[in-house]
Amino acid sequence: MEDYKEHYSVLKNECLDYLYLNNEDKESLVFADCTFGAGGHSMAIVERNPNAKLISFDQDPDALANGRKLIEKNGVQDRLFLHDSNFVHFHDVVTGNHQELLDENEGLDGVLLDLGVSSHHFDEGSRGFSFRVDAPLDMRMDYDNDEIETAKDIINKYSKQELADLFREYGEEKFAWRIAEKIEAKREKEGPIETTFQLAELIKDCYPKKLQFGRIHPATKCFQALRIQVNKELDVVSDVIAQVLPLLKINGRILIISFHSLEDRIVKRLFKEFEKNGLGEMLFENEVKKPIIPSEEEISENPRSRSAKLRILKRVSEKKSKNKYEKFSKIQN
Ligand SMILES: C[S@@+](CC[C@H](N)C(=O)[O-])C[C@H]1O[C@@H](n2cnc3c(N)ncnc32)[C@H](O)[C@@H]1O
Structure with a gap:
C-alpha cells in the first residue's frame, strides 16, 4: 500500500x-x-x-x-x-x-x-489505471475484492463486438471497432494481453500515424471505458x-x-x-x-x-x- x-x-x-x-x-x-x-x-x-x-x-x-x-x-x-x-x-x-x-x-x-x-489511482502506477506506467491490467478501486472482473479479464474474455461496444459507449472512441479487432487477433495469436503497456501500444497502432503523437494519448478513451466498466x-x-x-x-x-x-x-x-x-x-x-x-x-x-x-x-x-x-x-x- x-x-x-x-x-x-x-x-x-x-x-x-x-x-x-x-x-x-x-x-x-x-x-x-x-x-x-x-x-x-x-x-x-x-x-x-x-x-x-x-x-x-x-x-x-x-x-x-x-x-x-x-x-x-x-x-x-x-x-x-x-x-x-x-x-x-x-x-x-x-x-x-x-x-x-x-x-x-x-x-x-x-x-x-x-x-x-x-x-492516487493514476499516480500509483501498479494499479493499472495509467498507460504511462507498465503494470498488470487491473483497475479495480476495491482491489482486494476478487469477485470483481479486472481490466485484464475484460480485455481477454469479451467478444470483439462487446469490446467495440464498450469502447464506443464508455470511451466515445471512434476507432473502437478497429481496436477490438486487433485485440481479438493478438490474443488469438499470442495469448492473453496482460499489461497496460501492451494494451496502450496496441491501441496506438490502431490510430492513423498523424494522430498517434497528439497531446492526448490514443489509449486515453479506451482506458476510461475499461475503468468505468470494471468499477460499474x-x-x-x-x-x-x-x-x-x-x-x-x-x-x-x-x-x-x-x-x-x-x-x-x-x-x-x-x-x-x-x-x-x-x-x-x-x-x-x-x-x-x-x-x-x-x-x-x-x-x-x-x-x-x-x-x-x-x-x-x-x-x-x-x-x-x-x-x-x-x-x-x-x-x-
Ligand atoms: C475523486 S476521489 C475523492 C477525493 C476526495 N473528495 C478528497 O477530497 O480527497 C474518489 C474516491 O471515491 C472512491 N470511490 C469511487 N467510487 C466509489 C464507490 N462506488 N464506492 C465507494 N467509494 C468509491 C475512490 O476509491 C476514491 O478514493
Missing part, C-alpha cells in the same frame, strides 16, 4: 459553502461523503463546525488505511465515521449503523459525491441518488461532482426528473441552474480539475412558483 501523496480536493470551497448554506450555526448537523478518497472534503466538512457529524465511504483499501490514520491524527473519530463500503450500499450502511443520528437530526443535511477515481461507475451513480434522496431532511442537499460527460448526463437527467416528479411526497429543486465549474485559478493550480462539474439538488418543502403571476393570482383569490 502506498500512502496518499499530495492532494487537491476539487471545488472544495464551493462544496463547503453549499453544504453549510443556512446551516452555519446549527447545533446538530449530519452529512455524508460517499467518496472519502484522501479525505480532503471530509476533513474540511468536520473542521468547519465542531457539531457536524459525518458518515463517509470509500471502497479503496489504500484510501481507507490512509483515512483511518488521518481521522485519528485529527482527533475526529467521535464524529467522522468511515465505512469500508461501495456507496451503492448507502441506504443499508447509513440506516444500519446510524439510525439514531438520523432520528435525532431528522435526516441528513447534505451528501457529497466526488465521483470517479482519485489522483455509471450504474452506481443512478443507484446511489435514489438511495440518498429519501434520507435528506427538508433543505438537505445532494452535491455531485462529475468528471466526464457520461456521468454528468446521468446526474443532470436524474436531477431534472426528481425536480419534475418528486419522490413520493418529497419535493426537490435544482439549487443551481447551471453546473458549477472550477475557477481559472483552481484549474491552473490543479489541471485535473478542468473537467469537473458540480450539480446540486435540494429537498424543499414547497416548490418555488415557476410563473410569477401564478403566486399573485393565488393571493388575489
